[in-house]
Amino acid sequence: MDKMIREAMYWSKEGDAIRCELCPHRCLIKVGKRGLCRSRLNSAGKLFAVNYQKSISISVDPIEKKPLYHYHPGSQILSAGPNSCNLSCFFCQNHPISQEDQPTMNFSFEIIKSIFAEYKNLPHRIALTYTEPFTWYEFIHDLAAEIPDLKIVLITNGFIMDEPLSEILPKIDAMNIDIKSINDEFYKKHCGGRVQPVLNTIKKANEQGVHVEVTNLLIPGLNDSEPEITKLAKTMAEINPEMPLHISAYHPDFKCDIPRTTSQDVMDAVKLAKQHLRWVYSGNIGWGSFTDTICEKCNQTIIHRRPNNVKMLMTDKAEQPVCKICNESVWGRF
Ligand code: SF4
Numbered sequence: 586m587d588k589m590i591r592e593a594m595y596w597s598k599e600g601d602a603i604r605c606e607l608c609p610h611r612c613l614i615k616v617g618k619r620g621l622c623r624s625r626l627n628s629a630g631k632l633f634a635v636n637y638q639k640s641i642s643i644s645v646d647p648i649e650k651k652p653l654y655h656y657h658p659g660s661q662i663l664s665a666g667p668n669s670c671n672l673s674c675f676f677c678q679n680h681p682i683s684q685e686d687q688p689t690m691n692f693s694f695e696i697i698k699s700i701f702a703e704y705k706n707l708p709h710r711i712a713l714t715y716t717e718p719f720t721w722y723e724f725i726h727d728l729a730a731e732i733p734d735l736k737i738v739l740i741t742n743g744f745i746m747d748e749p750l751s752e753i754l755p756k757i758d759a760m761n762i763d764i765k766s767i768n769d770e771f772y773k774k775h776c777g778g779r780v781q782p783v784l785n786t787i788k789k790a791n792e793q794g795v796h797v798e799v800t801n802l803l804i805p806g807l808n809d810s811e812p813e814i815t816k817l818a819k820t821m822a823e824i825n826p827e828m829p830l831h832i833s834a835y836h837p838d839f840k841c842d843i844p845r846t847t848s849q850d851v852m853d854a855v856k857l858a859k860q861h862l863r864w865v866y867s868g869n870i871g872w873g874s875f876t877d878t879i880c881e882k883c884n885q886t887i888i889h890r891r892p893n894n895v896k897m898l899m900t901d902k903a904e905q906p907v908c909k910i911c912n913e914s915v916w917g918r919f
Contacts, residue, residue: 589639591723593625593632595749603627607722608671608745609782623686624669624720634723640665640692641682642715649890651712651740652831654866655917656759656796658888659895660708662738663700665692666715672742673777674765676804676841683716694731714740722749729756743786744778750786759796762787766808767817791825796918798829803846803854814854818861827916830858833868883911
């Protein structure tokens with residue numbers, strides 16, 4: 586058996602076909618066929634993860650690019666992702682690598698170990714990103730066992746069944762979960778998914794002590810109404826009002842030609858969400874006060890973010906990081 590293919594987890598037989606139980610699609614996969622995410626193949630009545638240890642891209646990125654703003658700001662992170670996704674958003678901003686088969690690179694555990702051995706200053710963390718890391722489930726599972734001290738970060742759509750989620754969460758240090766909309770109709774119509782499993786992932790990850798931030802891509806006329814933004818912020822606040830929310834500008838891509846989100850609309854949405862959440866940021870509209878972290882109590886900029894230049898005004902002595910000026914607590918891992 587090819588070392589780069591591994592038997593998949595979470596499936597059962599239904600006659601000659603296989604029911605994949607990893608994500609809520611629960612694909613019924615016939616012999617010789619792959620599931621909707623293209624990462625799992627029914628070969629002679631067994632399900633295999635065909636994207637195992639294969640990455641569409643390998644690079645080192647600023648953590649701010651994920652985006653994660655309250656998780657080791659200013660650090661770099663080794664980043665990679667599979668050539669697969671289990672949603673089919675018609676506006677996908679990464680569709681050539683998420684929705685279409687592309688050549689991939691060998692990303693074995695030996696290669697990962699050798700990268701950290703060579704680049705000694707690189708923090709011992711890895712972001713599984715660019716596409717959908719839950720379609721790399723077996724790779725994440727085995728990576729955590731192979732390199733136990735490696736902190737694993739997922740940039741994910743959160744669309745996974747509860748049981749595999751519960752199994753993988755103890756191996757995860759941080760997540761940015763992309764909620765496409767708080768509206769289930771949006772998920773059904775535009776993404777081929779449902780919102781409830783995504784909310785379950787946010788809730789469970791937060792409960793289990795994973796550092797969670799959330800991203801919402803604001804698409805004009807589709808998910809940018811005031812009631813919808815308010816509902817999203819309130820729902821998040823019920824889970825954890827400290828959880829950062831990133832509201833990002835969309836641009837026309839894939840099958841969607843709606844004109845791009847204006848900077849003003851993003852800033853208005855940020856202000857609205859801030860009525861319910863403590864940390865709300867803009868994305869994809871440049872850098873400024875809406876991407877900085879401002880202390881709520883003394884109004885000083887405590888994390889100043891610009892490309893490749895992040896400055897912090899916080900004390901690192903306390904167990905809970907605090908503002909250097911007024912000692913107000915700052916939620917996150919620093
Ligand atoms: S993980 Fe892939 S194969 Fe499995 S149910 Fe989801 S889309 Fe289908």
